[in-house]
Amino acid sequence: MDAGTVLRVLDAVRPAEVWLAGGWGIDALLGRQTREHRDLDLLHRLDQEDAVLEALAALGYHETLDLRPVRFVLSDGESELDLHPLVFADDGSAVQAAPDGTFPYPASCFVTGRVGGVEVPCVSVAQQVFFHQGYAPAAHDLADMRHLREAFGVRTHF
Numbered sequence: 001m002d003a004g005t006v007l008r009v010l011d012a013v014r015p016a017e018v019w020l021a022g023g024w025g026i027d028a029l030l031g032r033q034t035r036e037h038r039d040l041d042l043l044h045r046l047d048q049e050d051a052v053l054e055a056l057a058a059l060g061y062h063e064t065l066d067l068r069p070v071r072f073v074l075s076d077g078e079s080e081l082d083l084h085p086l087v088f089a090d091d092g093s094a095v096q097a098a099p100d101g102t103f104p105y106p107a108s109c110f111v112t113g114r115v116g117g118v119e120v121p122c123v124s125v126a127q128q129v130f131f132h133q134g135y136a137p138a139a140h141d142l143a144d145m146r147h148l149r150e151a152f153g154v155r156t157h158f
Contacts, residue, residue, distance in 0.1 A: 001037045001079045003116035009040060009081065010120055012055045016048040019110060020122040021084065021131065026144045028113025028122040030151055035140060039073075039080040043096070043105075043123065046085040056081065069097035103131075125152050133157040 006024055020028050022041030027033050044052050056074055061081060065073035074081040086094040092107030109127035112119050125148055132145055137158045145156040 001040055003033060005079055006040055006115050006120075007118055009042070009056070009059065012059050013044075013052050016051045016055070017045050018052065018121065019043040020113070020115070020120060021128070022082070023140065023144060024115065025113070025122045026128055026148065028115050028120050029111075029125055029128065030147055031114040033115075034147055035143060039082050041082045041084065043084045043086050045094075046087050049085060052083070070099060125154055129154055129156050 001024075006020070010018065019025070020041065021043050022039070023035065023037045024040050027035075027037075053074075060076040061074040062076075063072060064075045064080075067073075069085060071082060071084045074083065084096050086096050086105060088094045092110070094105040095102040096105065097103075105123070105127065109124040111122060111124045113122040114120065128148060129145070132141055134157075137145070142158060145158060148154055149156055
């Protein structure tokens with residue numbers, strides 16, 4: 001998946017609110033692409049899911065995996081979108097269903113970064129570090145956390 005595809009997807013789903021997470025989310029925080037990405041992790045408001053799905057269907061995406069309420073995957077045959085529904089509270093915080101409870105998203109974690117020089121919504125460095133714990137990291141996870149440590153001086157779990 002390239003930066004042009006990321007921007008095309010983001011443009012298509014507007015005015016619905018979505019945020020980049022995962023590898024593209026880290027690259028957005030860094031303001032540069034650091035590696036090849038097999039997919040795009042998108043967080044979206046559950047109450048806007050129908051609009052998001054309609055917009056992505058117009059781009060040729062269709063559902064290939066349903067693990068709701070935690071996540072689901074769409075593909076257009078060339079690229080994959082890993083969608084994560086969020087339920088928002090009045091204070092701007094959100095939660096995502098998890099197999100053993102929920103993942104918390106404090107209101108402060110919804111920030112912006114840059115993809116291809118364009119400002120995009122993403123989740124914060126602290127939220128990315130929080131996500132990257134409790135599992136055996138792959139090589140790309142190790143590299144992603146190294147980039148965050150180097151760029152932002154944060155501590156990571158690996």
